[in-house]
Amino acid sequence: MAQRYMLGANWKATARIGASACDQCSFCTEFCPRYLLGHPIEPHKAMRSLGYSMVGEANVIGTLFCCECNLCTMMACPEDLDPSKVCVQNKRRLMSEGRKWEVEAVATRPELHLDNRRVPIGRLIRKLGLADFKNKGPLLEASLMAKRVKLPLKQHVGAPAGAVVKVGDAVKCGDVIAKPAENQLGAVIHASISGRVKEVSDAIVIEA
Ligand code: SF4
Ligand code: SF4
Known part of the structure; x- marks a missing residue:
């Protein structure tokens, strides 16, 4: 498994590595469940904003829709970057400024994409490094009565x-x-x- 070198990194390191290593493939956006539901969140654009001295609010305003599922970081990014943290950082700032959702959802996007973008659980388990812990049993039947x-x-x-x-x-x-x-x-x-x-x-x- 690739080393998850971004996990646990502080914000400065996350932003610096993200700015230099993100190739704008947009896999993070293509996997983002909120994007697939039609919401105007595009994590690859939030990553793009790291490369500029000014954020460019149009790139990050959609981060208000981030549900912090971490799928973009844990599953989608082939570079092991942390688009989730970048979205959450922007979301927190926008919320502290009292900003609201300002962009309409795209109603047709779920119809077009949702069925084709489901995440295979087996692959997610391998990607998270949890395959060694997958154990089907034996399981014991027991009734537990809480007092x-x-x-x-x-x-x-x-x-x-x-x-x-x-x-x-x-x-x-x-x-x-x-x-x-x-x-x-x-x-x-x-x-x-x-x-x-x-x-x-x-x-x-x-x-x-
Ligand atoms: S953490 Fe946010 S940006 Fe990333 S996939 Fe989940 S909802 Fe989308
Ligand atoms: S998946 Fe990774 S490399 Fe691709 S755009 Fe998103 S953050 Fe950048």
């Missing part, structure tokens, strides 16, 4: 869920114990065991 669970109210994007149970309530496995406020992005949280609510803070503790 106590702690379920954080924030385990998703958006706002933390609001508890709909209080200390002392009896809950059954599957009951809704927290949900997002109206018109807020979030996730409903369910009890994973039956029992009694012991604590409600930034997490709900249930004991069987």
Whole structure:
């Protein structure tokens, strides 16, 4: 496996190596799931911006759409560069400046490309150097019964869920114990065991 020499490098090294070694092949963009969904993110253009003394906002404004999946760095780049870090760095700066998504998505791009750009998991495993750890078993069947669970109210994007149970309530496995406020992005949280609510803070503790 090629050495992932960019991983763990500081920003200055990432930017300097990226500026000198990126050949603008655009594989990072071609693999980017956000690009394939039609969003105006093109990591190879963010890499291009490294070669200039001024960023060139048109090259990086789309980085606001980066979901930080790391696929461009871990899978796509044949030079082992770190386009993900370059996108995230730009995204953080744009967000701190209060910039918003300003470019429309290309609605036809998913139809054209998505089916042909799926990442083979076996190849990703090899590329990440994890093939030696792939082990199918033997697996043992076992039933584990938790006596106590702690379920954080924030385990998703958006706002933390609001508890709909209080200390002392009896809950059954599957009951809704927290949900997002109206018109807020979030996730409903369910009890994973039956029992009694012991604590409600930034997490709900249930004991069987
Ligand atoms: S880390 Fe960002 S730029 Fe890279 S593939 Fe994922 S979404 Fe695209
Ligand atoms: S895949 Fe690598 S070499 Fe190609 S454009 Fe992206 S960062 Fe540059």
